[in-house]
Amino acid sequence: MTDPKHPSGAPWRNFYGRFKGKTLRKSQEAYLEEDLAKLSPGPVSWDENPDRKPLDLHAIFGGKPVWLEIGFGGGEHLVHQAQQNPDVGLIGCEPFINGVAMLLGKIREAGVTNLRVFPGDVRDMFDVLPDGSVEKAFLLYPDPWPKKRHHRRRFVTQEHLDPLFKAMAPGAEFRVATDIPDYVRQTLIEVPKAGFDWLAERPADWREPWDDWISTRYEQKALREDRVPHYMTFRKPA
Numbered sequence: 001m002t003d004p005k006h007p008s009g010a011p012w013r014n015f016y017g018r019f020k021g022k023t024l025r026k027s028q029e030a031y032l033e034e035d036l037a038k039l040s041p042g043p044v045s046w047d048e049n050p051d052r053k054p055l056d057l058h059a060i061f062g063g064k065p066v067w068l069e070i071g072f073g074g075g076e077h078l079v080h081q082a083q084q085n086p087d088v089g090l091i092g093c094e095p096f097i098n099g100v101a102m103l104l105g106k107i108r109e110a111g112v113t114n115l116r117v118f119p120g121d122v123r124d125m126f127d128v129l130p131d132g133s134v135e136k137a138f139l140l141y142p143d144p145w146p147k148k149r150h151h152r153r154r155f156v157t158q159e160h161l162d163p164l165f166k167a168m169a170p171g172a173e174f175r176v177a178t179d180i181p182d183y184v185r186q187t188l189i190e191v192p193k194a195g196f197d198w199l200a201e202r203p204a205d206w207r208e209p210w211d212d213w214i215s216t217r218y219e220q221k222a223l224r225e226d227r228v229p230h231y232m233t234f235r236k237p238a
Contacts, residue, residue, distance in 0.1 A: 028101035061089030075103030
């Protein structure tokens with residue numbers, strides 16, 4: 001029988017996105033070298049934490065509520081939330097190192113201190129988040145994987161949603177934004193299947209952004225190309 005794990009003990013998890021794009025600027029290389037380690041949420045990777053010991057979020061954030069952004073892109077929204085909510089601890093997960101470098105530059109500029117960064121696959125983070133520890137989660141303009149045969153690669157599958165549901169606290173909110181109609185369809189099928197309730201009561205509830213929303217560069221690109229954003233809010237039952 002084929003061993004389903006890497007020799008390190010990590011499960012074999014296919015990853016289909018990019019880890020790196022164009023060459024980083026010198027300043028971005030400096031951000032990664034000087035800032036990334038000190039903004040770590042703790043031992044998340046399998047090399048650092050082969051026993052998958054849960055993170056001590058109280059030690060990291062001093063008992064603040066914890067929010068999670070899954071795939072933060074260039075980091076605009078994550079930094080905005082950190083600025084607007086200094087009484088919250090935020091964790092951002094993003095495997096694309098160019099986006100990580102962009103975020104680190106924004107953190108320096110904004111001077112926020114309530115934010116931690118994991119430059120890797122969010123599934124590794126799910127392994128070490130204590131059950132019921134996340135009080136709000138964001139999935140904003142995720143990779144659409146538009147070809148039908150690639151839809152199983154999307155985040156909104158049970159492989160990702162089940163551990164997210166487990167990590168979230170009762171009553172926690174899960175926000176999803178996308179401009180891809182078929183991603184909306186799949187989200188509305190799969191997210192409730194994982195146990196979340198969709199909170200929409202009227203069309204404005206998915207057509208209008210949240211009150212604390214900041215439009216990201218991905219959304220601006222979608223609007224320029226006449227694609228319509230959808231803003232879906234779910235909640236884990238209390």
